[in-house]
Amino acid sequence: MSLTQTYPLRVNSTTGELYLPLESHPNIIITPPRMSDIPRLPDLLNDPGVCVWISGPPYPYEIEHSKGWITMCVEDIEETLQELKDAEGDDNLKLVGGCPVRYIREVKEDGTDLLIGDIDLRRCETMELAPGVNNESELWEESPKLLGVANMQRENGDPEILWSLGYFLATSHSGKGIMSSALEAILQKWAIPRMGIRRMIGETYVENYGSRRVLEKNGFVLRKVIKEHVEAKGKKHDVCIFDLIL
Numbered sequence: 227m228s229l230t231q232t233y234p235l236r237v238n239s240t241t242g243e244l245y246l247p248l249e250s251h252p253n254i255i256i257t258p259p260r261m262s263d264i265p266r267l268p269d270l271l272n273d274p275g276v277c278v279w280i281s282g283p284p285y286p287y288e289i290e291h292s293k294g295w296i297t298m299c300v301e302d303i304e305e306t307l308q309e310l311k312d313a314e315g316d317d318n319l320k321l322v323g324g325c326p327v328r329y330i331r332e333v334k335e336d337g338t339d340l341l342i343g344d345i346d347l348r349r350c351e352t353m354e355l356a357p358g359v360n361n362e363s364e365l366w367e368e369s370p371k372l373l374g375v376a377n378m379q380r381e382n383g384d385p386e387i388l389w390s391l392g393y394f395l396a397t398s399h400s401g402k403g404i405m406s407s408a409l410e411a412i413l414q415k416w417a418i419p420r421m422g423i424r425r426m427i428g429e430t431y432v433e434n435y436g437s438r439r440v441l442e443k444n445g446f447v448l449r450k451v452i453k454e455h456v457e458a459k460g461k462k463h464d465v466c467i468f469d470l471i472l
Contacts, residue, residue: 231310231320234415235327246327246415250407255339256327259299263329266341267292275397279434281458282392299328321383321422323349330408332399343395343405345412350377350388350427383422391428393440400436406443413444424472431456432464441468 235244246256271277271287284291306324313320330343352374380387395405417423428446430437438448446468455465 228315228317229319231313231316232307232326233319244326246411248404248407248411251402251404253333254404254408255331255333256345256408256411257329257331257339258303258327259296259329261296261300263341264289264292264296267296270341270343270394270396273397275400276394278459279431279437280392280394281456281463285459303328319420322420323382325412325416325421327412327416330395330404342399343408344393345408346392347412347417347421347423347426348390348392350374350390353377353388385422385424387423387425389417389421389423389426391426393437405436406440409440409444418472426470428468428470429465430468432466438466438468444470446470 232244235246237243238245243257248254248256268287268289268291271280271283272285277283277285277287283295302324303326306322306326309322310320310326325347328345328347329341330345331339332342333339352370354370377388391409393405393409413423417426426446428441430441432451442448447470448466449469450467452465452467454462456463
């Protein structure tokens with residue numbers, strides 16, 4: 227019996243939605259984003275215990291930001307799902323350029339679920355944070371951008387692609403090992419076997435010990451610290467650069 231191209235993701239028998247369960251946390255699943263998540267996302271990203279650690283999203287995070295972001299995420303995942311659908315019937319599982327699941331949810335006793343976090347995998351568009359690139363050297367002055375262009379142009383599954391990682395978890399669910407387990411599941415069940423990921427970087431503020439532990443537990447190695455690399459919420463932060471090389 228041949229495997230479906232969405233293997234090893236499971237299918238919700240009621241809704242038809244794909245999901246990835248966490249073996250260590252039976253009530254936690256990872257699913258695609260939904261348009262119904264729009265009103266929930268601002269609650270998460272405006273939480274002082276979350277927004278203090280992330281510099282990318284606008285602050286305060288408004289409903290219009292959520293609409294634009296989730297619409298884009300849904301479109302990206304639909305593109306990946308179409309790739310997989312087009313490959314159905316092939317003898318081999320197709321390597322794709324994205325992960326169909328990313329939103330972490332807690333399943334309640336009544337069967338409903340609550341959005342509690344996100345894991346985002348994407349190609350690096352610039353190599354300025356890549357360990358080994360010396361940004362102070364004249365030789366490398368333009369190279370990070372040029373390397374980034376080349377990185378975006380590589381074929382899906384190319385082991386030389388450098389991927390980046392971003393994630394957050396609701397403060398109500400932190401400290402329970404959920405994010406470490408969710409990242410492990412994404413890496414081992416999809417990113418490595420179905421995207422061909424072999425090189426990835428993760429960055430976090432020096433003082434965010436919980437985030438650093440998530441990376442370390444998943445095999446990432448601290449390569450360098452960049453002083454005052456990010457300014458967010460009125461404060462400059464030193465940033466730890468981790469990488470994972472398989």
